[in-house]
Amino acid sequence: MIDHEVLRVFCGPGGGYGNALGVVRDGAAVPGERDRQAVARELGFSETVFVDDPERGVIDIYTPGLRLPFAGHPCVGAAWLLGVDRLVTAAGVVGVRREGVFTRIAAPAGWAPPRTLRRHATPAEVDALAVPPPGEWIYAWAWQDEAAGTVRARAFPGRGDGIDEDEATGAAALLLTAELGRGLTITQGRGSLIVTGLTADGLVEVGGRVRRAG
Structure with missing residues (x-):
């Protein structure tokens, strides 16, 4: 199985719950969409993120069945993990800010x-x-x-x-x-x-x- 980390995103006030997110930090290890889709299916999380450039915040998002140009919980989790002030997704640039214990991302509703x-x-x-x-x-x-x-x-x-x-x-x-x-x-x-x-x-x-x- 590919090396990956697991985060819980949108945890409750006590730190429990949250939605599991798989993060493959070495996106170059899985370069093609077909292979990334297979990895996401194997890992079985609702979404898996592949990091293509950690300094610039370039990420690629998959469910077990399809690639997503944008998704909320993967962006929040990746922003927290990478410590960047923006992310670059297939949909476009996502703003990031931190407010106390919360990591926030900003994007168009469309x-x-x-x-x-x-x-x-x-x-x-x-x-x-x-x-x-x-x-x-x-x-x-x-x-x-x-x-x-x-x-x-x-x-x-x-x-x-x-x-x-x-x-x-x-x-x-x-x-x-x-x-x-x-x-x-x-x-x-x-x-x-x-x-x-x-x-x-x-x-x-x-x-x-x-x-x-x-």
Whole structure:
């Protein structure tokens, strides 16, 4: 198996939970898209990042089944690991900043892959959802406290690639923030935490805590 690191991105307040991210620091060891796809499938994380230039922050992102020009939790994890002030993805340059314990990335909402944002009446309804059959990529959410901007969410990729539910999903949080037009604090999955905001130049920020797994 290829050498890689595992991070947990969007950890909860106590450092637990978070979505696992595989990072292959030596991207040159797996130079082709076909081989990278095979490695991502073998590792089995919801996303795997290949680092092509650690100083410039050039990365390449894959799910077990496809290459992604941009994705939120891989960008947040890679930014934290590499310590850079920007990332270069297939979609374009992603801004990075740090705020206390949070690493934040900023990108246009249009870079996020399409998601079905499905609102529910209460957090309890979201908690009670069963995993739907493959098909739509569904981000189920409900207000915990609308005035405070707190949200309960769960994510169901629906790709049929073995990832039935994403523990924490930056791109979907980015889309929800853009749709609602405000910063949010999202508790997703079993207890992961995502913070979002809007920038003065029309981008959406997504951030959270990152830890090494184990």
